[in-house]
Amino acid sequence: MRLSELPTPALIVEASDLQHNLAAMAATLPGSRCRPHVKAHKCTTLAAEQLASGHRSFTCATPLEVIGMAKAGLGEDLLLANETVDAQRLGAMAALSDARVTVAVDSDATIDAAAAAGIREVLIDVNVGLPRCGCDPDDAGRLADRARAKGLGVRGVMGYEGHVMPVVDRADRTKQVEECMAKLQAAHDLVGGEVTSAGGTGTYDLHRWANEIQAGSYALMDTYYGRLGLPFRQALSVWTTVISVSPKWMVCDAGLKSLGMDHGDPSIDGAKVWFCSDEHVTFAPEASSSLRSLRVGDHVKVLPAHVDPTMALHERVHIVNGDDVIDTWAIDLRGW
């Protein structure tokens, strides 16, 4: 199929950009040094591409992602890097055959729920500065002891420095990563274990201590991470049709139902995006842009500001090579 024949709005990924991104990550963080986070794409076919790039361990944010990855044959080493006390879902993860499942815990309640459900291995989730999940570093040893007393294997620690991801200045970002990792190291001194898991796309090459990085956005990218000057290309866009042209603006058929909006408006190369509605992006082409000649029925690419929630709004993503649609992948890890 030609790209111009694709019904819109449609999520598309330029194959060469995706392959560039996978290769760039694998070159810097080969094999187990990167534990790709599947929440960023929610697509087992894309995860299989990451496996083909040498990464055999994966990070998940929901039990459904863990279970879906295991059922897709990608369960060699799955980390649920999130807390849950849902007995049924913990039990379903524990019951997976042919999968190694490790669950993050940060409290007595999450340890007890994991143990009661038959989960076998955990990481102690440590707060390294982002006010979200994660125990106080000083409490990590006590929690590890409790987990071991409950029969759980404690593989080590994790700590996500999410608040550092958007820091644009690289030197500042590096300094803050080191401050966060000092906290994680202090926790690890109390916990032990082989795994020290941290990081994300924004800090993937700034870690000197953590032995695995939970990067997700790097594969497809978005304009938010694009500001950081990382060596990853914007592979993802929403392919749209121009549905209305006025003297001062145009409208295409993407919108709030096809774009994650928490990081702000999407972008269009050569145009200023004015605002988004449920099924519309209103934009004004720049004076020198070829977009000024767009007519109703023509197509325009819209670049999402945040990849993760954008993926969650679509059933499928089309892989394109220039003007050819060469494959279509199910976004099969949506939901919980």
Added chain:
Amino acid sequence: MRLSELPTPALIVEASDLQHNLAAMAATLPGSRCRPHVKAHKCTTLAAEQLASGHRSFTCATPLEVIGMAKAGLGEDLLLANETVDAQRLGAMAALSDARVTVAVDSDATIDAAAAAGIREVLIDVNVGLPRCGCDPDDAGRLADRARAKGLGVRGVMGYEGHVMPVVDRADRTKQVEECMAKLQAAHDLVGGEVTSAGGTGTYDLHRWANEIQAGSYALMDTYYGRLGLPFRQALSVWTTVISVSPKWMVCDAGLKSLGMDHGDPSIDGAKVWFCSDEHVTFAPEASSSLRSLRVGDHVKVLPAHVDPTMALHERVHIVNGDDVIDTWAIDLRGW
């Protein structure tokens, strides 16, 4: 099932609040005076409740919504209040049996595409001040002539004053509605036809001229419209589980994958929401709030800032009566 047994995050609707909202709208705008917009909920079961409240005509934003409504037996009078030149989707709408389908057009291209696909009736979509779709009022007569020359029935005009919806001051909102409707009336003078369609939840009771109002959010509501002091209750929330408790904040398991974020952060009664991540809401209970006693595993309701994109992120919505889950409805109009 008890609410406490529901896996989280889960979209829930308090049945009595929904019924209150449906009754309040039907009292002010009975029957065809309201043409409920299904984009706000994307749920044919909820649309059937609106039909039971007396509204037999509906507004849609996508061809999929039109086709899904028709197939659910709700196709007596469906308006696609949006432009499309997708020949296949226009053809699929034209081919619906037992459905009356009217399509909005605002250009030669959209008229020609509708006619070529076998669409029988259109409304001329007029720009009444929101920079989005809609023709210049002065051009409406020419477009109507073109449509009629192509064999299309022109039922009248529509114009959406979306920019007026968030105006908090009621007198100011009323004045702006009248300015917008003067434009639509001028277009209608050139176009003719029985239908003058406009409005939304924020202006539903401020129209003196338009004969049908395209209100959608009123049924479930969100915190954005909640600011306007309308007689509609917040029926919708995301039911969540507390997964982490720290001295100064708590975390529950909703987030960017379960909440429409374009209107900003969601709300929690009795707490300050700090920020959202993909699968987390970090919040701090107020000093006097009973939420301060929440522990891991307890539940909290999160109120979305924008209903429409929130619905699009969920497969189903649970109808609750206090602590009882009394029904589960598929959100079956997602996609395009």
